[in-house]
Amino acid sequence: MAVDFKVIVIGRGMMGAAAARHLSGMIDGIALIGPGEPSDRKNHQGVFASHYDEACITRTFDDNMVWATLADRSLDRYADIEARSGISFFSEVGCLFAGPKPRAGEGYLGRALDVAGVLDLDVETLDPATLRGRFPQFNIDGSFHGFFQERRAGHINPRALVRAQSTLAQAGGVEVIDATVTGVRDVGSYVEVEVEVGGKTYSAERILVAAGGFTNFNSLLPEPVDVRVAARTVVFFELGERELETFGSMPAAIVFGETDDDHVYILPPVPYPDGKTYLKLGGDTEAQVFETLESAGEWFRSEGNPSERDIIAATAQTLMPGLAGCPISSASCVATFTRTAYPYAGFTASSRIAVLTGGNFVAAKSSDEIGRLGAVLMTDGVLGPENFGEQLTPVMRASHGR
Template sequence: MAVDFRFIIIGRGMMGAAAARHLSSMADGIALIGPREPEERKAHHGVFASHYDEARITRTFDGNLAWGTFAARALDRYREIEARSGISFYSEVGCLFAAPEKGEQDYIKRALTVSRTLGSDIETIAPLDLRRRFPYLAVDPDFSGYFERRRAGYINPRALVRAQTRLAEQGGVSLIEATATSVRHTGSHVEVTAGGRSYSAERVLVAAGGFSNFHTLLPRPVDTRVMARTVAFYELGEREMAVFGGMPSTIVLGDREEDHIYILPPVRYPDGKTYLKLGGDTEALSFSQLEDAGAWFRSDGSASERDHLARVALQLMPELAGCPVTSAPCVANFTPTGYPYAGFTQSPRIAVLTGGNFVAAKSSDELGRLGAVLLAEGRLGDQDFGGELTPVFG
């Protein structure tokens, strides 16, 4: 039978929109299915996405070669995407890692090795110089710094998704603003139900992030843990901007994993206010049902986690004292392999792209390209770490 589309991509987030853009240069007959961001988060009872935000750290400094490579490939395309779409999303303000002499040095050593492989320029900053160079950061005297000045900073994930979607549509992709609720392999093609309508395709890529298992989108669920995360926002005034206005993106590795923290530079949000955002690695709540994940996204996150982040923040950045603090929910989608999934399911016509492991925003354009290659060519080669990205199913 004739199908409506050759390829359908489900998920209009950072990976799915990127996959649609890349695939539009490889083939015709493509549809991208996904809802727009809800206007009222706390009144919304459908699916959500963690890219509904204004800032994510981007860097190539990483202790894993695959993740570092994905980030470097994506970063090298940021300016082209901005120029072609007319949408700015990348601020190259640099990224600073700060770490104690004891604790995370194995990670730092691996990251320095990966950086040499990728040709990234990482400046090592001695403890005595760290506080002088970055006076906003009150780390202990035994902390060293690792500063990536170029190919690092932060991206606006909302704007990046808009840019990817605009270029995909310009490339001929049909945008269907609806939530996909069913994907079914019929033998000769795939049937997708979205927004009460049915669409057929030769192949489908499910790129629905943490919501990939919450509808009948896959023949079998992928093995992932969808974990709750809380982020804190410090509202900054003129006094604080004088202190923090020129800071890079910052990641502080503590002696314990629960003390790790990431800090975004001051960013203006849609409400007109400027915030410094931070988050950590603490997680205690996981979701296996759409209703539970939705309830989390409608909340303000965890009050206890917000308080923990605030304590760490004030230790590291005393100048934040007195600033109003708010919080928001997020989710992290973890795989047991530590890698994203990009591969076919039990059906040779249904592929999956998911598993950001809380570090994928910066790499989303490259992960989307891998999803596009997977659909168009049927496999990923070693140069794309295809073996490492094999999905695991529950």
């Protein structure tokens, strides 16, 4: 049977759009299927994505060599993607880490310094006095040290990055189909993909499922991948002219408490589509997880967890007293955690259906390279050691007896 496409990528988010762009330069016959951002989030009953935002931290300073390398390779291509698409998404404002003085190889900061040494990253170490003097916007613990990556660090606009990837994918011949996939079926010599509207089906030689936190829903895979889809609440401070004078030149930042688990990430002031400028913060302390499309959708339609919002807001005002009096709002997103703590990029029980998912709450900065690995998987059938094939092997729930 003649198929409609050689490869269908399911999911028009950060990984899926990147995979489609890379595939467009490798082979013909590519389709990218997925819905766009809903215009009415609170009443939307379908799937969502976590890239519906204007700012995510990017940097190569990381405590894990694989993640640092994925980010480094992605950053290498930012300028080219911007130039060829005509869409800007990277703001090189630097990224500051602050926390208790680390010991070599111990804790996040200690491990990150070791990785930075191996990769020869340009990271400046700041003693407590220098840290407080250099970044007066922050009321940081007087004993904390700072680690500042000025170049190849800052924040990206995830919405704009997805637009840029999709624009280049289409220019390369990819057919972008605005639809929600409701089923995938391996029929032996090809794969059928059914979409929501009219029950229409498309066929392909191979399928790459890159549906983020919704990967295990809508019968996209022959068996579920072992992931934990967890709630995250983000908090926004609406800034006026006075606050912009104080915080307008700040970098992106991650500030630790006494332990690695106790930390907050901070995005500098960014204009949003409503015409206002916000400073965004978040953490990763929530325990709520989602096992159904309905529960995940209900979360995305909400403004997040009010208790978590209050905790983050209080932390923000302690760290940045200049935020006092700013209007506060919140929003919901999800993080998809894998059993291995790495992205999954590999085939399922079907040799025609592969999966690309698992951002582990740190993948926005690395999404272009993760997408490239998905494209290599589709064309070569395997990822070699240079592409971290062993580390990225998917773990399926069935293999753990669940």
